[in-house]
Amino acid sequence: MPLATARVATTRSARYIKQLVSHMGHKVTTTLGHDGRGTITVASGTCTLMPTPDTLELTATAVDTEALGRVQDVITRHLVRFATQEELAVEWSAPIDGADLEPLAPAVSDYLFSQHTPADEVLGGLAAATRDAVGEAAHMQVSSDEGALLTMLTRLTDAHFAVEVGVFTGYSSLCIARGLADGGRLLACDVSEEWAAIGRPYWERAGVADRIDLRIAPALETLRALGEEPVIDIAFVDADKPAYPAYYEEIVRRLRPGGLVVLDNVFLGGRVLDPAYQDERYVAMRRLNDLITTDDRVDSVMLPVRDGVTIARRR
Secondary structure: OOEEEEEEEOOOHHHHHHHHHHHHOOOOEEEEOOOOOEEEEOOOEEEEEEEOOOEEEEEEEEOOHHHHHHHHHHHHHHHHHHOOOOOOOOOOOOOEOHHHOOOOOHHHHHHHHHOOOOOOHHHHHHHHHHHHHHHHHHHHOOOHHHHHHHHHHHHHOOOOEEEEEOOOOOHHHHHHHHHOOOOOEEEEEEOOHHHHHHHHHHHHHHOOHHHEEEEEOOHHHHHHOOOOOOOEEEEEEOOOHHHHHHHHHHHHOOEEEEEEEEEEOOOOOOHHHOOOOOOHHHHHHHHHHHHHHHOOOEEEEEEOOOOOEEEEEEO
């Protein structure tokens, strides 16, 4: 349970963050963003510090509860020391596991589902067919609001050539294909013809089957076969997580200026935020999330849509 938070009442949050980052930066790794957000990484773990008008929001992470306690202690001691003009109450939450985090509270999630253009009969039918055919694995299908987002982004980029890595039963493929410009084409990459076959009748019903070029082969091979020209207008990645960094690189180098790459599941159920999770898929996603924020080829934003969605635009 290596995460804990604290909301410290103060109108001097930005000042305290600057002081902490400056003072502790002589001995440990610290950063200070233009938005006032600071990070302090000590041997035991990391604490992020976010200023708001009336609170200082702290989030501490570590690999285990003992290490987390050390992070909390060092941050609390230094913060209280700098608060010479007021008495701060630093009360940490109980440690929680990253998998228990809820990016969207149930009530908010339910409201969001009701506040987007509703899925039509074809999309609804494909969602139902997926649940009937694959059971619990149906959670791998994108939600209806994320599907609506994909259609909108595809239209906004006036996409003529789209790429999808990870088709599953083809719900996201259908959403992207519907957003393509006249004559547009979607290169859909997957390794399972069986699951993709569930979506084919619905592609036909929607009148977009002729826009979707399904390639049953390792996606990296398919991407590399495209050559080196920047031909991709929009790409969506929702496949095997350890390979995300490789998919991202192969796609970004082929994105035209203004093109988008959209990556799903960047939270991985909250486990990406929790350094206790060290399996390959979590480590790879953390590495990619950090890489994208410093990649000077793109501008990016991470959205709390379902299990986390990152959108990166080629400069």
